[in-house]
Amino acid sequence: MKHLFGIAQLSREQIEYLVNLGASFVELSRRSVKKAPTLRGKTIINLFFENSTRTRTSFELAGKRLSADVINISASTSATKKGESLLDTGETLAAMQPHVLVIRHAIAGTCEFLADYLPDTSIVNAGDGAHEHPTQILTDLLTLKQTWDSPQGKVITIVGDIAHSRVARSHLLAAQKLGYSVRVVAPKTLLPLAIERFGCEVYHDFDAAIPGSDVLYMLRMQTERMTSSCCFPSIREYHEAYGLNRRRLDMAGKDCVVMHPGPMNRGVEITSDVADSARSHILDQVECGVAVRMAVLTALCGGGQTEPVRRSRKREQAEAAMKAQGKLL
Amino acid sequence: MSETIFDSKTVEQALDTMVRALRSNEVYMIGIQQGGARVADTLQQRLESSGCHVERGNLDISFYRDDLDTIGPNPEVRPSHLPFDVSGKNIWLVDDVLYTGRTIRAALGEIFDYGRPASIHLAVLVDRGGRELPIAADCTGLFCEAGVNDSVKLVTNGDWHIEQHEVVA
Numbered sequence: 001m002k003h004l005f006g007i008a009q010l011s012r013e014q015i016e017y018l019v020n021l022g023a024s025f026v027e028l029s030r031r032s033v034k035k036a037p038t039l040r041g042k043t044i045i046n047l048f049f050e051n052s053t054r055t056r057t058s059f060e061l062a063g064k065r066l067s068a069d070v071i072n073i074s075a076s077t078s079a080t081k082k083g084e085s086l087l088d089t090g091e092t093l094a095a096m097q098p099h100v101l102v103i104r105h106a107i108a109g110t111c112e113f114l115a116d117y118l119p120d121t122s123i124v125n126a127g128d129g130a131h132e133h134p135t136q137i138l139t140d141l142l143t144l145k146q147t148w149d150s151p152q153g154k155v156i157t158i159v160g161d162i163a164h165s166r167v168a169r170s171h172l173l174a175a176q177k178l179g180y181s182v183r184v185v186a187p188k189t190l191l192p193l194a195i196e197r198f199g200c201e202v203y204h205d206f207d208a209a210i211p212g213s214d215v216l217y218m219l220r221m222q223t224e225r226m227t228s229s230c231c232f233p234s235i236r237e238y239h240e241a242y243g244l245n246r247r248r249l250d251m252a253g254k255d256c257v258v259m260h261p262g263p264m265n266r267g268v269e270i271t272s273d274v275a276d277s278a279r280s281h282i283l284d285q286v287e288c289g290v291a292v293r294m295a296v297l298t299a300l301c302g303g304g305q306t307e308p309v310r311r312s313r314k315r316e317q318a319e320a321a322m323k324a325q326g327k328l329l
Numbered sequence: 330m331s332e333t334i335f336d337s338k339t340v341e342q343a344l345d346t347m348v349r350a351l352r353s354n355e356v357y358m359i360g361i362q363q364g365g366a367r368v369a370d371t372l373q374q375r376l377e378s379s380g381c382h383v384e385r386g387n388l389d390i391s392f393y394r395d396d397l398d399t400i401g402p403n404p405e406v407r408p409s410h411l412p413f414d415v416s417g418k419n420i421w422l423v424d425d426v427l428y429t430g431r432t433i434r435a436a437l438g439e440i441f442d443y444g445r446p447a448s449i450h451l452a453v454l455v456d457r458g459g460r461e462l463p464i465a466a467d468c469t470g471l472f473c474e475a476g477v478n479d480s481v482k483l484v485t486n487g488d489w490h491i492e493q494h495e496v497v498a
Contacts, residue, residue, distance in 0.1 A: 021402060021406060022404035023408075024391070024407065024408055025388065025392075025412070026408075027408040027409060028392070028409075031442070031443065032443070033442045033443060033444075035442060036392040036393060036439070036442070037392070037438065038393070038397060039397075040390040066392070091486075177410075247417060295402075297400055298397070298402045299401075300394075301397065301398075302397050302398070302401035302402040315471075
């Protein structure tokens with residue numbers, strides 16, 4: 001595997017391979033000496049154009065525990081602030097010969113775009129806009145693997161801001177590949193158009209979606225991505241209609257677990273007593289996140305790649321195309 | 330086409346010889362996944378039935394290998410499990426087949442990440458020659474000479490025996 005752009009690109013076998021590889025790394029983080037030499041001599045750059053605590057930290061820890069050299073760059077301190085283009089930042093970093101670039105950006109498709117121009121660097125998507133967040137889904141699958149052997153036939157109910165959620169989108173793609181089903185629960189203002197084309201059940205009433213769910217997967221309201229203020233009337237009203245509280249948790253089966261990709265807003269999508277209950281797997285998700293990212297980095301740095309390395313002169317091609325277009329106009 | 334080079338009777342005798350060499354009041358034994366762990370399991374049983382106290386652990390050395398760049402990650406990694414503190418202990422490291430010595434080198438690296446043992450000794454069921462590192466076993470059940478194109482394997486389905494077959498490069 002050369003890049004990890006999203007769940008869409010992965011086959012069922014590749015997803016299972018990464019989750020199983022992740023499972024073997026869980027134990028490494030529980031040792032007193034949390035270090036293995038697997039990625040010694042590899043360089044990993046975390047390039048984050050959006051704020052992040054757990055994803056960035058877990059990529060950093062994953063790399064460091066496998067002895068790679070990890071560098072973090074956040075947009076607020078990068079040359080982007082001084083007006084450098086995304087492509088120039090990418091090419092500058094690639095010229096320093098890292099093995100892996102981990103990228104988070106607010107615009108969907110950033111990773112695919114950069115990969116076309118940087119033929120020698122492996123790129124991992126750590127979240128691009130509302131498009132995909134593959135390592136979060138692998139994390140969730142690893143967390144659930146510790147409860148059930150296979151997600152096949154299970155029902156994951158995703159509640160909240162589906163419209164802005166890359167996690168929801170990636171789950172919908174993974175569900176089709178792995179054979180679990182997804183229910184989405186949200187007011188119409190927080191649902192993308194035609195979401196049922198992903199093959200999920202759509203609910204507007206949270207209480208109706210709870211019976212039969214194996215996971216209640218809560219999402220944060222991504223107010224920073226909302227372009228208008230009319231997505232929901234008020235926090236209090238949203239909490240009444242779509243917040244997970246003790247009453248709703250009691251309505252679910254006794255084996256139903258609670259998950260959240262974080263960061264969570266207590267009192268909005270989830271109440272404190274549910275978040276801290278024994279049925280909440282939220283902190284297990286964080287632990288599994290480090291292990292899964294170790295697996296992803298190992299798979300990308302590992303040899304045995306059969307794909308030929310593309311030596312593209314993409315930039316020249318793009319400029320020639322622009323010129324040709326200019327002549328036509 | 331594989332050929333049995335040691336039958337189950339010879340393997341049984343070799344295991345008994347190894348048990349005699351390992352016997353002491355307290356044995357700390359670490360098996361290398363997966364063949365070495367099986368050998369360690371049977372050694373543990375035999376030692377315990379002769380009255381020794383055995384502390385066991387298993388290592389998967391996949392993350393410590395030196396060939397990630399050439400062959401990629403191992404698809405089936407089993408977790409390492411060392412339930413005792415290795416610091417200050419005299420440890421027997423157990424593997425099924427000793428060949429280049431690279432697995433042992435990786436295992437030594439991993440053990441030292443858990444602590445600082447007083448000593449580590451190596452017990453192997455078969456030494457097939459062909460070392461690429463200055464590593465030798467302290468307790469060896471069986472010896473054979475196998476070429477670079479040969480693969481020597483412990484077969485544990487049914488009666489244990491050792492097979493050798495040529496690998497087509």
